Amino acid sequence: MATIKAFLVDVYDTILDSSLHERAGLIADVAGVPREEWTRAWLGLSRERDTGALTMAGAFTHALTACGRAPDPALVEKLVAADAELLLSRTSVYSDTAPFFEAARAQGIAVVLVSNCGYSTRGMLTAKGLLDLVDGAVLSCEVGTAKPDPEIYQIALRSLGVPAADAVFLDDQRGYCAGAAAVGVRPIQVVRPTAGAGADADAGRADPRYTPVTSLAEVLPLVR
Numbered sequence: 001m002a003t004i005k006a007f008l009v010d011v012y013d014t015i016l017d018s019s020l021h022e023r024a025g026l027i028a029d030v031a032g033v034p035r036e037e038w039t040r041a042w043l044g045l046s047r048e049r050d051t052g053a054l055t056m057a058g059a060f061t062h063a064l065t066a067c068g069r070a071p072d073p074a075l076v077e078k079l080v081a082a083d084a085e086l087l088l089s090r091t092s093v094y095s096d097t098a099p100f101f102e103a104a105r106a107q108g109i110a111v112v113l114v115s116n117c118g119y120s121t122r123g124m125l126t127a128k129g130l131l132d133l134v135d136g137a138v139l140s141c142e143v144g145t146a147k148p149d150p151e152i153y154q155i156a157l158r159s160l161g162v163p164a165a166d167a168v169f170l171d172d173q174r175g176y177c178a179g180a181a182a183v184g185v186r187p188i189q190v191v192r193p194t195a196g197a198g199a200d201a202d203a204g205r206a207d208p209r210y211t212p213v214t215s216l217a218e219v220l221p222l223v224r
Contacts, residue, residue: 004223006162007104008153008180009134010171011115011125014190015097015216019090023083026090030082031060031075033067041066049118052141056080056119080120087124094192100216101133107220113137114156114169116146116176135160147171148179157185168223170216174207181210188212188219 012018021039028038041063048054054062060079061071069075101111111134115121119141125131138156140146145155157164164184171177177187189210206212213219 003166004109004168005166006110006160008112008114008156008167008169008185011113013172013192014170015094017092023086023090026086027079027083030079031064031069033069037067050116050140050146052144056083084120087120088127093128096216098133103220110135110160112156112160114152116140147176150183153180153183153185174210177210
């Protein structure tokens with residue numbers, strides 16, 4: 001096996017518990033929309049948010065309209081603020097995250113976060129101190145492409161100057177692991193036993209092709 005020079009690491013439900021459906025439900029209450037209806041509309045806009053085609057305000061405007069609510073600017077502003085607050089207060093960093101980052105970098109292995117996310121994510125990562133623990137962050141909304149598209153993995157590799165064969169990708173979703181494998185990056189699926197279900201129905205479903213682990217503490221011994 002090639003010497004590993006970099007880890008490309010997902011954020012939500014890999015290093016951080018997203019509490020996605022809990023947050024969506026609380027936002028639905030602020031919007032005054034039934035929770036199931038709101039969650040369906042919000043998740044339906046995932047691709048547009050993730051690729052930066054919609055700002056957070058734009059996404060809330062579209063979701064309100066889809067749910068039959070007038071997108072009053074004051075309500076949209078309130079929802080944007082509530083979303084940012086809930087993203088910070090209702091997500092939690094897994095306890096093995098910082099030790100893994102520290103151990104990897106101590107061994108000379110670079111770490112870059114690769115996340116499908118909207119524009120509120122960078123602020124949350126900064127506030128939680130996660131950006132101080134890694135060598136960079138490639139966020140889909142900022143680069144205009146999202147997993148499993150090849151380009152987002154390639155952007156992350158180029159940011160570190162590391163060839164695909166020398167990198168390992170960590171993610172909870174097997175579809176995104178498949179995307180990494182397609183560009184030559186070895187994927188390892190992180191299947192958290194207590195993780196909440198993400199937007200992908202396959203999230204958390206272990207795939208033996210991607211060497212599933214339940215903790216980041218299991219990763220370094222697999223790549224030495």
